[in-house]
Amino acid sequence: MAAVEECVVVIDGANVACQKDGKVHIPKLAAAIKYFRSLELAAGRYPVNCVAFAPNFWLNVKPSPGSAGPKENGTMETDDWALLNQLVHQDHVILTPSQAHDDFYVIDYAVKYNGFIVTNDMFRDHVSNKRIFHGKRLTSNWVRSHCIDFTFVGTEFMPNPRTMERVVHFQPSATSAVTTSSLHDSNDNDVEAESDDVQEDGMVVDHKGTKRSKTIDLSEVTYYKVPRELLPMLHGEGGETMGKFQEYTGTYIVLPSHAASAAPSTSNVLTLSIYGPEPSRLQAVGHLDAFLVQMQQQYAYQHQQQYMASQVHQAGMYPHQHQPSTGTQDDQMMEIDPY
Incomplete structure (x- = not known):
């Protein structure tokens, strides 16, 4: 003291x-x-x-x-x-x-x-x-x-x-x-x-x-790891997504800023700090686990669409390099590993 x-x-x-x-x-x-x-x-x-x-x-x-x-x-x-x-x-x-x-x-x-x-x-x-x-x-x-x-x-x-x-x-x-x-x-x-x-x-x-808002004691915290590329999705529209989530779970969650996702680093994960009583923190972690799976699927889908768009663009630029495929469109999509 x-x-x-x-x-x-x-x-x-x-x-x-x-x-x-x-x-x-x-x-x-x-x-x-x-x-x-x-x-x-x-x-x-x-x-x-x-x-x-x-x-x-x-x-x-x-x-x-x-x-x-x-x-x-x-x-x-x-x-x-x-x-x-x-x-x-x-x-x-x-x-x-x-x-x-x-x-x-x-x-x-x-x-x-x-x-x-x-x-x-x-x-x-x-x-x-x-x-x-x-x-x-x-x-x-x-x-x-x-x-x-x-x-x-x-x-x-x-x-x-x-x-x-x-x-x-x-x-x-x-x-x-x-x-x-x-x-x-x-x-x-x-x-x-x-x-x-x-x-x-x-x-x-x-x-x-x-x-x-609930009164939240900041002396109790749980740290939660998320993939770096998913940080913008967690922030949501102007922070409203996380704001509603905190109100629903009775927690206070500290997210790294958007700049952290672009900052040079050897780590592919970022850490969230979840404050609140233990039951609320456990509830938040459970929802985040489920939400994270959905976001990873959404992120993979977006990358798949970008990949397919780039293939279409290249086919338009170099049509002689692309031969007609004998498989169906679904067969071709299944060959793409979204992860």
Whole structure:
């Protein structure tokens, strides 16, 4: 447990380091870490314990050879990769498992130690889905009072000065009081949740959908392997397929992003994280097993159709190379191995 006289600052590494073009820029993450590690609070009475969380695959993906070389084969350039490796060895950056959502670790650590989170993410999905951390439900009030938004001028880190006032004037007892009033017990009713979540940066949470959602404890998880090529099918139309599935099974499922299916990797499988009580997780696994068989058949059928279309196209381009077949169309189709 962190010392009571420490101010804990947790940096959402993916939010800080990722640029608009999707590239990872580690010098920005390093600048944020340096800013908070050099910060003195209340004339040095309360030191800052700053830690950043970042996804593990950043170090496991082969880096690009530098700013002058091609960038399409890696998450970041070689210099950035080396800097991240250094920050990890200094324990300034903690890597989260590839199959897990790094948001969970960021929020969990901040809640555990009554700390602040450096991020521009308002965690609306976690708030509206009533995510539980250390037996408490995350609310928009807690997010507003504990998150530090920021910007960059070049690589100079600039946190919101108004938000930083709460950090600079940090008092352990005051922070504890904010946490108690803003993070509700997991058995609070929906009326209390609704009063918390109305208006968040001018937006209104869909409470009708929230009331249908079950409170899910994220401390219980089952990992489920799926073929890499089936990830787009699992995402479905704008995420609606998986959203309905989670509501039906009473689980919360973390899928790798679409980019993960195209990222260079030696593995042909990806891992889903299924959160919830054991009966719900078992139900989800059972349905996924059946659904996976259907998707594999659908995927094989699509490839079969593409193969047949390419054969027809080639026959049109080179008719002299294709002799009439003595077999039926069904016989020809049976010769194709869809797997």
